[in-house]
Amino acid sequence: MLLPKPFLRWFAEKGWHPRAHQLELLSRVQGGESMLLIAPTGAGKTLAGFLPSLVSLTERGKVPPGSAFTGIHTLYISPLKALAVDIERNLMKPVGDMGLPIRIENRTGDTPASKRQRQKLNPPDILLTTPEQVALLIANGEAERFFKDLKYVVLDELHSLVTSKRGHLLALGLSRLRRLAPGMQTIGLSATVADPMDLQRWLAPQAPDEDNHAGLITVSGGAKPDISILQTEERVPWAGHSARYAIPDVYAAIKEKQTTLLFVNTRSQAERLFQDLWTINDDSLPIALHHGSLDVGQRRRVEAAMAENKLRAVVATSTLDLGIDWGDVDMVIHVGAPKGASRLAQRIGRANHRMDEPSRAILVPANRFEVMECQAALDANYLGAQDTPPVGKGALDVLAQHVLGMACAAPFDPLLLYDEITSASPYAHLTWETFERIVDFVATGGYALRSYERYAKIRKTADGTWRVSNPQVAQQYRLNVGTIIESPMLNVRMVKHNAKGSVGRGGMSLGKVEEYFLEMLSPGDTFLFSGKVLRFEGIRENECLVSQGYKLDPKVPSYNGGKFPLSTYLAEQVRKMLADPARHADLPDQVRDWLSLQNDMSMLPKEDELLIETFPRGSRYFMVIYAFEGRLAHQTLGMLLTRRLDRMGLKPLGFVATDYSLAIWGLDDMGEAFLRGRPSLGDLFDEDMLGDDLEAWLNESFLLKRTFRNCAVIAGLIDQRHPGKEKSGRQVTVSADLIYDVLRSHEPDHILMEATRNDAATGLLDIQRLGDMLARIKGHIVHRALDRISPLAVPVMLEIGKESVSGQAQDFLLAEAADDLLSEAMASS
Amino acid sequence: MNRIALSMTVLADNPAFSARTVIHDVAAICDPLGALYLPDHDVLVVSDLHLEKGSAFARRGMMLPPYDTLATLKILEAVIARHNPKTVISLGDNFHDRIGSTHLPEPFRLMIETMARGREWIWINGNHDPDGTTRLPGTAMDELRHAGLTFRHEPSSGTAKGEVAGHLHPAATVTRREKKIRRACFATDGHRLVMPAFGVTTGGLDLRHKAMTGLFDRQNLVAHMLGRDRIYSVRFANLLG
Structure with missing residues (x-):
């Protein structure tokens, strides 16, 4: 026994x-x-x-x-x-x-x-x-x-x-x-x-x-979950992530059940959904909010109330994905598309924590593309398809941290430590040469110009082992251990306008918001935060000043847009669905009509085709690329394409990326240029853009700088915290950017640059996925030169507003600003 | 264009689209490389070189790349070759910390000696390096009156006519088509001028920051922003906060 x-x-x-x-x-x-x-x-x-x-x-x-x-x-x-x-x-x-x-x-x-x-x-x-x-x-x-x-x-x-x-x-x-x-x-x-x-x-x-x-x-799954897509009489919107149209239906569903978990993908979506539900909560149902940037005490109270079955519903982000016991949840509502089949399965598993009863779940697509995505995820769940990412190769910045940690424990013998490290599967393929470079990096920064030997953090001793130079090194290591890097956050403080119209002294603090989000704002812009519409007034020292926004609709609707990119598996399913008119029958009428209208006015691409549409609108010319590779890969593609178009003299001004497509606009008619074959689309989308163009773009990319910053902190090049004096995220960003520029120019092959590029390839830039796509679409690009916007283009066109400008366009705009001043000056003299 | 990349490509004879200005009746030229040239007096002014910043950090356990000094000196070489001035004034924070000039590696020392040959060289003391320089050509002092102007590191409070200072690392932001563009700049209202930081690994402080208040007559304040190879002059009223 x-x-x-x-x-x-x-x-x-x-x-x-x-x-x-x-x-x-x-x-x-x-x-x-x-x-x-x-x-x-x-x-x-x-x-x-x-x-x-x-x-x-x-x-x-x-x-x-x-x-x-x-x-x-x-x-x-x-x-x-x-x-x-x-x-x-x-x-x-x-x-x-x-x-x-x-x-x-x-x-x-x-x-x-x-x-x-x-x-x-x-x-x-x-x-x-x-x-x-x-x-x-x-x-x-x-x-x-x-x-x-x-x-x-x-x-x-x-x-x-x-x-x-x-x-x-x-x-x-x-x-x-x-x-x-x-x-x-x-x-x-x-x-x-x-x-x-x-x-x-x-x-x-x-x-x-x-x-x-x-x-x-x-252990195979118990009963098959009972999943459906929300049936609604309302009009499903073209774009956006809020799913506001569905709020009354969602509320009705909550009323029918005992306890409902509502999942969304981002904090801002959680904020908005929570606010919208309370607006119509006529029965005052106990509905709570749970996400990562809320105060810890508040989160614990929600968790406790949930465990005691005191709540009827909780709006949550991924903080609740994992296996905490949440009492008797009898329904999961997923607002917005789940972005991955496995993620959906795990979230649905939250309902009915007993495996022999079927889980009940409703998917609420936020826009028309998401309707297709939800349908694909539902089919995948039925088939038991999984799309979790592979384990991947071990990151080098993490290795550097570990090596320093091991020196802090006791002097290490490099040969023994190498054997130990390569016994971990993510590092099984680590070469001795790379390991040596990491040790060198930990010791002196690993620069070709060997000027820091006398400041080394770890030193090789006579018996061949490496030991820390002084106890402060170990102390600093302990303060900086870990791989979770907070993005730089600024405190958001409410202020009032005084009589003269200028901003007065600070009032209460509302919480923290990511610095990179604020960088996109100009004073006067409105955004939603902690359940309020706020007007951005500016940044003063390390604080973001805001005032009461009197508009109902914030201009910048969300930050941290879609957190998870669409999985490769779901993207493929959506492409298949789009290409196969027989499957449109499963979709709601509105979506079906939209697709058939697209078919009449332009075309629906086949599964292996890449559709590109060009058309004029207002004073600009647009190109929309339907790549279905997720927002990150599209963003990278957008950066690379605008660079190429810039060099070809087509004057692109900006682009915007969604999970499904990418729109680029400019001052010249790109469609006409493609028709003349100058450039041909085949050339424009050639895989060689991942060579020189990628290199050149990485030079300036703020995304890569963010990746670098994380690597530099994890690897211990810069400290997130110093004993005694906290360094704010804002200060870390400034110095990390400068270090990045220095390395880029002087030592592009530095081990930390290698670590950054490896990260970028799979992380923020999703270069791997982009490369796979460029290979797949070779010879399968179809171009439609239209005289106006197509139905399929509407969703991405509605996202325009948060545009980014790259390359020469920056100096071009700067010149324009200076010329304005000139004409103003001439007019006044 | 960031300055570290600039240092790799900078050429002395690159045709420069400079901006002309007048400080307290003295004619001056804002060079896009970040230096001020006074043609009537043959004086070149730079500020906030922050040499040896990388090694200053390395001494405290943060192994920042050791390339900043060379990059800054290369740009300095180029701008000196371009104007070939009789006098060079470096307006303080010449080194990132007090012992920076003592520990300066020999090759960099040689570069500075070569640049200073045949010219008068003034090191104004800054808050990072208040004790002057060691084993370098030139004269160190807290401030200098020359050519009808006063040169010091930290701007004095209030309006100071004829003052040329550094310390603040001014930068300005313009917005075009909803995009923000931020650059280091010369800031002047015709009475005084605050220099952009010359060092390659220096940050910037916005002209609207409260540290700048009271220094300028904002009606006449112009930001001469450093572009890729020209200066962009924008009035304060047209800048973004």
Whole structure:
């Protein structure tokens, strides 16, 4: 029998039976395997993950007082602090019921220093924590002692951890834990993913020419979810993300159910939906708001009220994606398209936390393209299709942080550390040469001009090991550990206009907003924040000043537009749907009519075609490209194309990108130029734009500067925090931009530039995806030169307003401003 | 065009579209490279070089790229070659910290010596480097009266007729077709002039910032903004806050 008596008794008292996957996991772990458990929410995943620890600790019994120091037995790592706290609560219950002799504690950034200190002297049996805390613990001089008895590492929500830089840091941390506790086994818990083997390898130490991976147990999903797209009499809008048209229908649906979770993709959408629901909340239903930039106390209150079933609805962003127990949710409403099939499945899983009942979910598309996207996501869910991203190669900035951390723990032998690092699957392919460059970077910045040797942070000693130069280095490391870089935020402060019309002294503070969003605003612009329409007055020192906006409709409707780009899988499905008139029958009338109108006035592209339309409007000429590759890839394409058009003398002025298409406008008739073949569209869209043009553009791209800033902070080139003096995000940005410019000009092959380019290729710029598209559409470009805007172009045209100008156009506009002054001066003399 | 990239391509004989201005009856030329030239007195003025900024940070554990000094000196070489002045005045914050000039690597020292050969060179002391310079040609002082003008690092408060100063790193923003464009600038109302920062890794402070209030007669204030290869002159009233 696998389970000791107290466990059997406990199950019997509850009237439950251990599930097959729980027992299988226990027996295979006891047999020495590391394991990956893939199961839907509600399948008893958490208990399964802890069973091996609980059983092993029960068999071990309490450590008698006076015995030698005993380190922790089990480490549980979750992506969210809240989850670690939640699990402690959920785990204490059975442990208490069974009277097991086990000490469980959590350790997060919020844990008081005194408790952390005590944990080091007298470790609990099970420690519940986050990846950042693991990095801190292993960088400590006491790490060896603390982890020597470690048996199991339980990794929760593994699918969401592994694809980010946090996952890379954690993978490196695991490689160190394996050295400190050679027999240690891992147990990964995950939702369904596209490629389980990716995670299985991640959980096991890698070695050249060996195929090491954890075992796999898959629990198939219970009842099929019951998903529908909102049926409405209202007119579905062309563009935007607010889904305002559907508010009354959404409210009616909330009234019908006990507890509803409403998911949106961004904070601004959450704000707006919350405000709109309360406007019509005639029954005063308890409806709450939950998103990442709200005050922590407020979030905790919402979570508690939710757990006690006191709320009828919560409007939430991805902060609620992960497996926290939220009481009895009986419906999930997804407002806006889910952007990915797997994301939808995970969110729907929130409803009915019992796996044998079907989940109920309604999708509310915010615009007409989203109708198609929702339909595609619904089909995918029915088919069980998954589109989670792959684990990817380990980031170099994270590696630099880890190397410094390891030097802080104890002097390291570079050969041993290299072997350890390459045993982590994201770094299995790291070359010795790159590793050496990273060590060099950590020591002196790694510049070809070797002028900082005397200021080195780590130094090679006579015995060949590397050690930190002074204790301040370790202190600074501890303050800057982690991979979550806050974007620079400015405080938003309310001010009043005084009698003279100028802005008076500051009033109350409303919260924080990203600096890059404010950079797009001019004084007088209005925007929505913390449920209010605000008028932007300007920036004074590190604050954004705003006044009451009296307009109902903010001019700049959202910040942080669409957070997740459309997944490749869904994009492909939407293209297929567009190309196949037979499938239009599934779509609502309005959308069907829109598509057939498009077919009459222009055309509907075939699945493998790239449609480009050109037309004049007002005093400008437009080109709309229907690439369906997601906003990030479109933005990059827009930057590159405007550059090329600029060089070809076609004077582009700006562009705007959505998830579905890209619009570029300029002063010259681009359509006519294409018809003459000057340039031909084939040339314009040639893959070579990813060569020189990309290089040249990266030179100036603010997106790349943002990527660089993150890399520089993570790699420890610039500090996010200094002991004693906080450096604000705004100051970090300024210096990171300058450093970037210097490296760009003087050492473009610097290791940090390489790290930045790697990040950009998959992250903010999505170059990889753009490259795949350019290859796919070669020879399949169709051009329609129209005399006016087409129906399919309407959505992207409505997004225009937040335009960006690049290259020569900047100096051109500057000259125009100066010439204005000239004519003004001449007129007055 | 950022200054660090500029330093890679800068040419002394590049035809420059400068802006002419008058400070307290003294004719002056705003050079797009960020220097002020007084043709009647053959004086070239630069400000806020912030040399050795990178190594100042490295000493404190932040390994910023060590290329800033060379880049700044290259632009300085070009602008000196272009005007070939009798006198060069560097208006303070010549080095990023007090010990910068002591630790200046030899090759850079040589560059400065070569530039200074056959000219009079004045180092005005700034708040970053109040103690003057070591082992460099030229004379260090807190301020200088010359050619009917007063040269000092920090602008004195109130309207100061005939003052040429630095310290503030002025920058200005214009908006065209809903786009903002921000550049470093010379700021002058005809009575005094505040120089743009010359160093390649220096930030800027907007002309509307409160540190600038009271310094200029805003009716006559003009921002001579540094463009790629010309100066763009924009009146204060046409600038964006």
